[in-house]
Amino acid sequence: MPKRNLHLKPFDESTCEKLGLYRDYLREWLPVFIHNQYIDSIQVFDFFAGPGKDVDGSSGSPLITCEEIRQVQNLNGKQYPKIRTFFNEYNSTKFKDLSSCINEQKSSLPEVSFTTMQNDFHSAFEQWKPLMNGNAANLLFLDQNGVNQITKSVFQYIVQHPKTDFLFFISSAMVNRFKKKIQDYVPVTDEDFSRMNGTNVHRIVADAYRRWIPLGLEYYLGSFSIRKGPNVYGLVFGSGHPLGIDKFLKVAWKRGGDANFDIDRDGIDRKQLPLFQEYGKPTKIKVFEKELRSAVLERRLMTNKDVYIFSLQNGMLAAHARDALKMLVEDKTLPKQTFHVSYDAWKKPNAEIIRHFNGGHS
Numbered sequence: 146m147p148k149r150n151l152h153l154k155p156f157d158e159s160t161c162e163k164l165g166l167y168r169d170y171l172r173e174w175l176p177v178f179i180h181n182q183y184i185d186s187i188q189v190f191d192f193f194a195g196p197g198k199d200v201d202g203s204s205g206s207p208l209i210t211c212e213e214i215r216q217v218q219n220l221n222g223k224q225y226p227k228i229r230t231f232f233n234e235y236n237s238t239k240f241k242d243l244s245s246c247i248n249e250q251k252s253s254l255p256e257v258s259f260t261t262m263q264n265d266f267h268s269a270f271e272q273w274k275p276l277m278n279g280n281a282a283n284l285l286f287l288d289q290n291g292v293n294q295i296t297k298s299v300f301q302y303i304v305q306h307p308k309t310d311f312l313f314f315i316s317s318a319m320v321n322r323f324k325k326k327i328q329d330y331v332p333v334t335d336e337d338f339s340r341m342n343g344t345n346v347h348r349i350v351a352d353a354y355r356r357w358i359p360l361g362l363e364y365y366l367g368s369f370s371i372r373k374g375p376n377v378y379g380l381v382f383g384s385g386h387p388l389g390i391d392k393f394l395k396v397a398w399k400r401g402g403d404a405n406f407d408i409d410r411d412g413i414d415r416k417q418l419p420l421f422q423e424y425g426k427p428t429k430i431k432v433f434e435k436e437l438r439s440a441v442l443e444r445r446l447m448t449n450k451d452v453y454i455f456s457l458q459n460g461m462l463a464a465h466a467r468d469a470l471k472m473l474v475e476d477k478t479l480p481k482q483t484f485h486v487s488y489d490a491w492k493k494p495n496a497e498i499i500r501h502f503n504g505g506h507s
């Protein structure tokens with residue numbers, strides 16, 4: 146399979162998009178734990194770290210991690226849990242650059258611990274995975290080349306780990322190109338291939354990873370497709386907690402929803418989301434509104450908490466769900482009522498039952 150070295154040139158637009166999303170998620174994730182006294186440590190693992198920056202000095206994932214930690218410490222003063230960072234890179238030249246880049250960061254982050262390793266991903270993962278245990282909040286960034294490093298056993302280890310979110314990159318275009326030759330590495334089926342094209346490939350690939358979530362485990366996956374020329378790549382996000390996926394989706398929707406391009410050929414500028422009107426709504430929102438409407442009217446979703454989780458599972462924000470419910474009131478399908486659909490409402494001990502006209506709740 147072809148290998149590319151993105152560090153020989155300045156980062157291109159698609160790499161900047163990927164790293165921007167990583168930065169934005171870190172910026173949301175770090176503050177959740179910085180004042181959490183029930184956590185012993187905050188740990189960021191970057192298993193495919195690269196040299197730290199590109200040839201022009203633009204920040205790669207290692208520098209982004211340092212910058213975001215510095216930012217959160219400056220804003221919050223004294224931190225409670227210990228922050229630990231882990232960077233792995235197997236290429237010796239890049240590892241040398243990574244080591245000097247990290248060394249330069251240490252003096253301005255005296256309370257943060259840094260571990261660097263030059264190893265193949267799987268050996269690094271075996272070595273570091275015991276450190277993810279205990280009472281740590283972990284974020285794993287897995288910026289692989291290609292498609293084949295995130296195996297079923299790696300994926301299942303991560304998803305079964307509490308307080309461990311991940312973001313991994315996958316060259317989904319390769320799945321569409323190599324089809325069955327790649328089925329050993331990625332959980333795609335023949336049915337997936339029958340629906341797959343160059344545009345929707347990452348959506349389908351990211352969704353396929355649900356098959357690797359052990360039965361009965363409550364887990365949330367998100368995805369973001371990135372176009373580079375004729376090819377589509379993307380990120381897969383995972384969290385065992387609604388707040389994790391909620392934050393990822395907020396970051397993703399600021400960047401266009403589940404793609405940085407017009408994935409459904411809607412002809413809409415996806416970055417102008419607050420301006421969407423009824424006739425300029427992306428397909429993804431329209432489809433969700435229709436599904437939510439049926440699920441509520443058929444009483445498959447009974448409460449505000451059901452609706453919140455349904456929206457997260459469908460890659461949508463609580464705000465989209467509130468809009469869809471309000472439309473049901475406006476067109477008099479449901480009686481007038483206020484809908485509290487949000488993470489804060491989900492956290493409350495009691496769920497609010499959605500009222501219907503026939504008087505019954507069910």
Ligand SMILES: C[S@@+](CC[C@H](N)C(=O)[O-])C[C@H]1O[C@@H](n2cnc3c(N)ncnc32)[C@H](O)[C@@H]1O
Nearest residue numbers: 193194195205206234235236264265266288290
């Ligand atoms: C897409 S780049 C990562 C870029 C990095 N996140 C950044 O922001 O600059 C992938 C990196 O992983 C390294 N790599 C590729 N295969 C690897 C493996 N099996 N184990 C560890 N590192 C690997 C490559 O040398 C490359 O630097």
